[in-house]
Amino acid sequence: MGxxxxxxxxTTNSVVAVMEQGEPVVIPSSEGARLIPSVVAVNPKSGERLVGQVARRQAVTNPDNTIFSVKRLMGRKFSDAEVQRALEILPYKIVDRPNGDVAxxxxxxxxxxxxxxxxxLQKIKHD
Structure with missing residues (x-):
């Protein structure tokens, strides 16, 4: 059996678990944490993509390039009330694509x- x-x-954290002997067992990240922050960033100097804890750690010094709570925007149009609220509180740029989708x-x-x-998800798979 597979x-x-x-x-x-x-929205805030992600976690992966596997069933072992009928019980879920959380698989820790490469940093040893059970929860992986749902945060993605780009280092503005190097262009390096950061995901998880390392992205969260630099969020204060790099707010324009640190994406979090992106799940709130999933499947929504730019005109959606939830997106309009997010525009007011999130530090990163949210834009309207030509078809009305959010980016x-x-x-x-x-x-x-x-x-x-x-x-x-790529980070989770890699770890």
Whole structure:
């Protein structure tokens, strides 16, 4: 029988677990943490992508290029009331794409919320 894996891609943190002998066992990240912050950033000097704890640590010094709470924007149009509220409180740039979809700007490039979420999932898979 194959392994059963569960992934919680959360607004604040993400976690992955595997079923072992009928019980879920959380798989720690490469840093040893059970929770991975759902945060993605780009270092403005090097262009390096940062995901998880390392991205969260530099958020205060790099707020324009640090994306968090992106799940709130998932599947929404720019005109949606939730997106308009997010524009008022989130420090990073949220833009309206030509088709009305939402994108966030990080490192001078636009990313859709699913693309940012995929970066978090890539980190989980790599760890």
């Amino acid at each position: 392994k059963i894996i569960g992934i919680d891609l959360g 966030v700007v990080m490192g001078g490039k636009e990313y859709s919320p699913p693309e940012v979420s995929a970066m978090i």
